[in-house]
Amino acid sequence: MRTKRISAAIALAAAAALTLSGCSMGAPSGGSQQDASAGGKLTVWIMQGDQSEDTIKAINERFTKETGVKVDVQTQVWADINTKVTTALSTDTPPDVIDLGNTQVAGFAVSGGLLDLTDKADDMRQGHTWLSGLEEPATIDGRLYGIPALGPPAP
DSSP, X not given: OHHHHHHHHHHHHHHHTOOEEEBOOSOTTOHHHHHHHTTSEEEEEEETXXXXXXXXXXXXXXXXXXXXXXXXXXXXXXXTHHHHHHHHHTSSSOOSEEEOOTTTHHHHHHTTOBOOOGGGHHHHHTTOOOOHHHHGGGEETTEEOSXXXXXXXXX
């Protein structure tokens, strides 16, 4: 079950090119996880302003067409996001994918809230190199817990 969920999260993340992290807390029988693994629904929290509505719509349509999984994107605001994520991760049905700031990844990874994506890193890179300044905060004890994608433009 978790492998299909991770694969779905990876496919969405790669298509979306967002800074996303797969969630691992909550009971294995959580509704969202079961729905995604059965080809049903993937719940994604994205931070307000990270992508345009048109971009999100295009990504969702392509992802659903290619996987059969519908995407429920829920836009979040930065105010109190740490509390909201912590609360969600303590439930049986946390979001499947969360758009986080790179400085937030370590805390949630250390507490066990994020899936270790290390074994999927090459697939997620799709032949590209990530900026070390974005990859390093998503890497804890040599393990990758987030997909670095958003950053300031090069000088």
